[in-house]
Amino acid sequence: MNRPWIIGIMGGGDAAAEALDNAYRLGCLVAQHKWCLLNGGRDAGVMAASARGAFENGGLTVGILPGTTLHTASPHITIPIRTGMGMARNCINVLSSDVVVACPGGPGTLSEIALALKSDRPVITMGFSLPALPGLSIGTGRLLSADTPEAVVGLIEKLLQ
């Protein structure tokens, strides 16, 4: 295949130190595996941390931006995609990913988990698990969980086989 696998890393624009550290380390590992990192592109929280980790390790980083300009982009995004579509870009985030990793976050991250499951992209939550939701089914989607970046990478490797 001519293309690298694309690993989407989702998570809060405002996140706690541990989540940021995990996102950074996962970004490093994604680049070391020669995968392409894709995220929401902004210079904040999990997006900034994961992009920096991949970038510092020579990885390719794609950021799907909500706006029409580069003003909010992380400096560690190599390929900024300017959608101008606001939160509708969350759909593109997950559709364009071969595997979606969800870090702690807010309702935007929850939407990405749900949209990924709806579109049959495998989802790995890192550092937390989604409980059973009364009244809401996750359909046929694959939903996994791991505690560390290394364990996430182990799951990704199995999913990509």
Next chain:
Amino acid sequence: MNRPWIIGIMGGGDAAAEALDNAYRLGCLVAQHKWCLLNGGRDAGVMAASARGAFENGGLTVGILPGTTLHTASPHITIPIRTGMGMARNCINVLSSDVVVACPGGPGTLSEIALALKSDRPVITMGFSLPALPGLSIGTGRLLSADTPEAVVGLIEKLLQ
């Protein structure tokens, strides 16, 4: 104001009898209150049931369709909006609603709850409650719950005041 309030009713394209009955009855009540009903427009599940309830009571029904044609539209949708954007239309569903009601459903419905909370639209879950989600915050969004269509309407009336 020249405009009716717009009440979005989300829920599964494949749903149990009780959820369909509640969606139908809520559609009836929305029309009787002279509100506009908005949903995902397809002729399936909660979409079809809620549109039928409103339509049979003389209500205006707007359907935000994922496709480019009317082939999948419910016959009880008065104004079909053909987006051609697939599940990105879920964003339009919630942004265009003054209040979002979530009936039981799958990952698409979960995405709409999350997108509504992200965009500060009040959300009422009907017939179930969203539990606390470890690792995921719902931010500043308003999330309410009620068991019956009548109780949902009571909450809508308070929210619209």
Next chain:
Amino acid sequence: MNRPWIIGIMGGGDAAAEALDNAYRLGCLVAQHKWCLLNGGRDAGVMAASARGAFENGGLTVGILPGTTLHTASPHITIPIRTGMGMARNCINVLSSDVVVACPGGPGTLSEIALALKSDRPVITMGFSLPALPGLSIGTGRLLSADTPEAVVGLIEKLLQ
């Protein structure tokens, strides 16, 4: 059929007096024919004029807004659809219209003519004609032209038969 035909009226947010007068008169006629008027929803130019014409004649007016709020909406829009998708809403404008009428405008209006032709929606230019474009084909699209609102309505009636 339970649904009114949807007539999309596109044109500049900044337009000359004659174009605005034609758009207003076309809006009046659309409402008198019990068709639904759809446009870009903003309180400016051709959008504001055509919505006012339809609204004053008891017509249903749908506005597909680029933003997430009602701040920019014309007061003569009955059903504002908040897309939050910027100019990507131009695609929804034309896909949701059974016939597209293009009034004079800028590049946004030109994009809507092109997107309508691409998606096989018939287009009527009012008050001007699109010349042949070297290097660019309009494909299989139907492109008509008329000088007055009355003549446009005559063409719409033929197209809807």
Next chain:
Amino acid sequence: MNRPWIIGIMGGGDAAAEALDNAYRLGCLVAQHKWCLLNGGRDAGVMAASARGAFENGGLTVGILPGTTLHTASPHITIPIRTGMGMARNCINVLSSDVVVACPGGPGTLSEIALALKSDRPVITMGFSLPALPGLSIGTGRLLSADTPEAVVGLIEKLLQ
């Protein structure tokens, strides 16, 4: 700057031999200049030819796909972005490009010229010129023209200074 300039190459999915040859040669030149090539990603016409030219010269190629899968993607696209948004992806094509080059094409290409002018992205038509359009203004957009891939690159270099 950490990022390569992004050159968008638009044009017909069905195109004449000369247009395809020019698109291929422009793709080669874009890669040789270390720019990133962006197009609509499909394995057809100008998209396939320009991607192949860049790919064979070691360039990075980004394809903004209309669908949700890779089935229609050119094998010479390194980074496929799956939007699932149909022709609304045309907006992303031009917003994400620092300079847009339009090859001969159909109404989709015309829409991209118009959307680029609307969003203030410079546009270079290759092998044809857009005539003055009565009733339609191109606003403040920059619209240039050149006959050969080499001349297009000369214009791009001036625009990027």
